Amino acid sequence: MSMKSKPEIGIIMGSDSDYPVMEKAIEVLKEFHVSFEVKIVSAHRTPKRMKEYAESAIEKGIKVIIAGAGGSAHLPGMTAAFTTLPVIGVPVQTKTLKGLDSLLSIVQMPAGVPVATVAIDGAKNAALLALQILAINNKKLQKKLVEYKLKMENEVIEKDKKLLQ
Numbered sequence: 001m002s003m004k005s006k007p008e009i010g011i012i013m014g015s016d017s018d019y020p021v022m023e024k025a026i027e028v029l030k031e032f033h034v035s036f037e038v039k040i041v042s043a044h045r046t047p048k049r050m051k052e053y054a055e056s057a058i059e060k061g062i063k064v065i066i067a068g069a070g071g072s073a074h075l076p077g078m079t080a081a082f083t084t085l086p087v088i089g090v091p092v093q094t095k096t097l098k099g100l101d102s103l104l105s106i107v108q109m110p111a112g113v114p115v116a117t118v119a120i121d122g123a124k125n126a127a128l129l130a131l132q133i134l135a136i137n138n139k140k141l142q143k144k145l146v147e148y149k150l151k152m153e154n155e156v157i158e159k160d161k162k163l164l165q
């Protein structure tokens with residue numbers, strides 16, 4: 001399984017409560033047979049572990065980090081502060097503020113430390129974006145992404161046909 005080989009994508013999340021959202025990224029990476037690792041890391045609760053993770057990710061062979069967090073979501077930004085790897089932030093929906101808090105925390109990074117922010121609960125797109133970054137130097141993956149888009153297009157055309165029936 002993809003998780004066993006040397007990970008190319010690192011998925012981190014602030015809490016196990018983020019897992020149902022972040023699972024959508026895992027599903028996509030499995031579908032594409034790209035190796036990844038999953039860890040719970042928190043800028044607030046495990047700051048040393050977060051720094052270690054971010055600083056050692058490149059040496060481990062990780063090429064893109066997907067970081068999901070909710071509420072005061074500092075994890076993606078703080079991870080980006082400690083690495084030059086691209087970091088994709090997933091704002092996780094919250095009960096109190098519906099994830100607007102997470103979104104604004106992740107998206108409003110100061111100039112100099114970018115985080116590519118996807119939609120609230122947009123873990124699926126985070127995985128696809130990570131794959132597109134990897135595909136820059138990977139023709140096989142590029143081909144798979146083209147096939148993915150074609151499949152999506154055909155599904156929409158099928159839905160359109162059904163609607164007209």
Ligand SMILES: Nc1c(C(=O)O)ncn1[C@@H]1O[C@H](COP(=O)(O)O)[C@@H](O)[C@H]1O
Pocket residue numbers: 013014015016017018041042043044045068069070071072073074075076092
């Ligand atoms: N936003 C962060 C960070 C961080 O950014 O470092 N660490 C945990 N959390 C978030 O707190 C929420 C509630 O966590 P619990 O369910 O564990 O109380 C989660 O969405 C998590 O991502």
